[in-house]
């Protein structure tokens with residue numbers, strides 16, 4: 001049975017004046033502006049059929065698109081537009097429901113599902129970890145999706161990997177490895193004479209994320225692969241900085257706001273490359289819903305800040321309070337990394353560090369590699385939404 005748009009609007013949008021009725025169509029209680037419908041037409045002339053990119057340019061229309069007729073069938077809507085030559089759009093109703101943007105669109109539409117990765121997060125501290133001890137995933141026998149799922153919930157996974165080749169194969173399943181310095185994609189981290197980085201000494205490493213504080217570049221998924229660990233000390237620890245920030249927001253709201261609003265400078269000097277990296281950024285970054293989206297922290301890179309005389313002392317108060325919170329052992333998941341084990345970390349959520357070790361007591365070598373977080377999340381999104389594109 002067919003129904004026209006004017007019938008539908010009479011029934012469902014009778015509280016609007018007739019001018020409004022000319023501007024949108026209501027399907028299953030959800031309103032879609034005609035300009036949106038015309039812009040998002042999925043016919044092959046408007047949307048390229050294999051790249052799914054938009055060809056139609058709504059900005060060239062001289063007036064708001066108007067329908068000549070709207071026919072609503074059981075599973076699709078057919079709109080014929082007042083255009084010269086006449087144009088027709090056919091939308092599957094299920095497709096429209098997935099892309100609905102009306103205020104009562106509910107939690108099942110695409111925009112909500114894309115934010116689900118955020119909702120999937122389980123914020124943890126040491127007590128949570130002790131009662132929910134994460135398993136170690138053997139990449140040869142465990143399902144690939146099992147550990148990637150844990151990255152989405154906890155921000156890390158511990159993997160058992162036989163050798164470098166297996167690590168390489170694993171990372172290339174997600175995306176190209178990110179070469180940071182020239183062509184190097186695997187960084188051996190061990191104590192060396194004349195170290196250019198604190199990680200190449202036996203010093204303890206305070207909680208930090210790699211690179212994203214002082215370098216311009218993408219969010220990272222980091223892999224810390226243990227090659228050898230014979231040294232005394234050098235235990236690894238992980239911290240869910242989103243959990244720390246959540247508690248910090250409650251306990252110190254004014255400090256929290258200061259860290260959200262005030263950019264400070266992070267820097268790194270590489271004498272061999274003759275690079276002096278310097279970047280200004282806020283330690284805590286929020287998304288458009290005011291939720292914590294990223295934490296950028298690395299005490300060894302945070303110095304010589306460009307703050308005014310009036311700001312300096314107050315900022316130090318907030319900075320030190322947050323730094324102490326990150327170092328609070330009640331947030332630390334502490335363990336000894338064994339050879340063949342690899343930590344995969346969402347670099348801008350879960351901070352990592354290590355206790356000091358005695359470099360003379362034995363070799364401790366971690367090989368570190370990265371890929372872009374973008375590849376990881378885009379792959380997850382593709383799994384979720386490919387049917388919206390590939391089945392029509």
Ligand SMILES: [Fe+2]
Nearest residue numbers: 208209210352
């Ligand atoms: Fe690091």
Ligand SMILES: [Zn+2]
Nearest residue numbers: 041043045046
């Ligand atoms: Zn079209």
